[in-house]
Each structure stands twice: as C-alpha cells, then as structure tokens.
Amino acid sequence: MEKQEKNTEVCPPVDLSGEAGWTPFDAPSLVGASLRFVSGEPDGNRYRVRYYKDDAEQLRARIWFGPETEGPPGHAHGGAMAAVLDEVLGLAAWAAGHSIVVGNLNVSFRNLLPLEQVVTVESEVVSAQGRKVMVHGRICLGETVFAEAECLCITIRDK
Ligand SMILES: CCCCCCCC(=O)SCCNC(=O)CCNC(=O)[C@H](O)C(C)(C)COP(=O)(O)OP(=O)(O)OC[C@H]1O[C@@H](n2cnc3c(N)ncnc32)[C@H](O)[C@@H]1OP(=O)(O)O
Numbered sequence: 358m359e360k361q362e363k364n365t366e367v368c369p370p371v372d373l374s375g376e377a378g379w380t381p382f383d384a385p386s387l388v389g390a391s392l393r394f395v396s397g398e399p400d401g402n403r404y405r406v407r408y409y410k411d412d413a414e415q416l417r418a419r420i421w422f423g424p425e426t427e428g429p430p431g432h433a434h435g436g437a438m439a440a441v442l443d444e445v446l447g448l449a450a451w452a453a454g455h456s457i458v459v460g461n462l463n464v465s466f467r468n469l470l471p472l473e474q475v476v477t478v479e480s481e482v483v484s485a486q487g488r489k490v491m492v493h494g495r496i497c498l499g500e501t502v503f504a505e506a507e508c509l510c511i512t513i514r515d516k
Pocket residue numbers: 388391443444447448457458459460461487488489509511512513514
C-alpha cells in the first residue's frame with residue numbers, strides 16, 4: 358500500500374475575534390502552563406483558541422478546529438470536540454473561583470463540525486454544592502449546535 362504524504366503546511370491566520378460585549382480573558386493562565394493540548398499551539402494546525410468573558414461574566418471561547426483534529430472526512434473528531442469541552446468547561450469552573458478537576462463529562466454530538474471554521478464554545482456554571490461544581494456548555498455557531506455537554510467538576514482536596 359502506498360504511504361500517504363503528511364501535509365505539513367501551516368494553515369493561514371484565522372479571525373478569533375469575540376462578539377460585542379465580550380472581554381478577552383486569559384483563562385489557561387489560571388492553571389499555569391499545563392494546558393498545552395488544546396491551547397498550546399496558537400498558530401498550529403490542531404486548535405487555535407481565544408478566551409473571553411461575556412457581559413454576564415461567563416466564559417466563552419472562539420475556537421478553530423484545524424486539519425489535525427479530523428475524524429470523519431472534513432470534520433472534527435468527536436474526541437477533539439470532547440477535549441475542547443473538557444478544557445473550556447473545566448476552566449469555566451476555575452474562572453468562577455473553584456479549584457477543580459473534571460470528574461465526569463457527558464457529551465452529546467449533535468451535528469458534524471466542519472474543519473477550519475471558527476466556532477464558539479459557550480459555558481455556564483449552573484451550580485456549586487460542596488465539592489461538586491456543575492458546568493453546562495456547547496460548541497455552536499449561530500443556531501447550529503455541534504456538541505453539548507454537562508461537566509461535573511470536583512474541587513481538589515487540600516494536600
Ligand atoms: C489543573 C486543572 C485543569 C482544568 C481544566 C482541564 C480539565 C481536565 O482535563 S481535568 C483532567 C481529567 N480529570 C481527571 O483526570 C480526574 C481524575 N479523577 C480524580 O482525580 C478523582 O476521581 C476526583 C478528584 C475527581 C475525585 O476523587 P476524590 O477527591 O477522592 O473525591 P471522591 O470522594 O471520590 O468524590 C467526591 C464527590 O464527588 C463525586 N464524584 C467523584 N467523581 C465522580 C464522577 N465521575 N461522577 C459522579 N460523581 C463523582 C463522589 O461521588 C463524591 O460525592 P459525595 O461527596 O456526594 O459522596
């Protein structure tokens with residue numbers, strides 16, 4: 358079988374601007390330099406992401422799924438969408454003041470997400486009781502929802 362050449366060309370810049378009323382927010386710095394999988398290559402071919410807070414102080418992200426996130430031909434891998442929801446919804450809890458890791462992430466894939474398109478991740482911290490913080494979120498563009506998730510975050514025990 359012939360070996361397929363890997364395309365190593367870097368994709369052109371993309372516009373990750375937020376919407377009116379959004380303020381840029383450096384969410385990954387809340388947890389230090391550890392979040393390289395989604396946020397680590399801002400000019401690469403995997404993901405490109407920029408974080409914001411909206412006027413209700415909820416975390417938002419504008420994100421581009423690059424060719425390295427491909428699953429079904431021309432579209433994002435489900436695991437690639439789940440990774441984004443894990444990071445953004447976990448960071449939404451951090452941004453609300455909770456030091457957490459994600460304990461459970463329940464994702465529903467609603468529509469195929471075309472590659473190399475800038476989409477939005479919305480999040481909402483819906484409850485915080487004891488060590489459990491529930492965050493809901495979705496990857497969408499206008500009225501189209503690509504994936505939605507419920508994320509149970511658990512606060513880290515004091516060492
Ligand atoms: C640095 C942070 C970056 C954040 C952004 C990125 C998000 C991530 O990718 S985090 C990485 C993925 N997550 C992980 O690897 C987490 C691995 N899991 C763990 O470390 C542990 O299981 C942990 C911390 C979640 C819970 O363990 P522990 O501290 O012993 O708590 P534990 O006593 O078991 O549970 C506490 C409560 O949460 C509940 N709970 C814990 N896990 C779950 C779960 N998966 N589903 C439902 N409930 C759960 C328990 O039932 C318990 O409830 P109750 O108090 O009512 O009895």
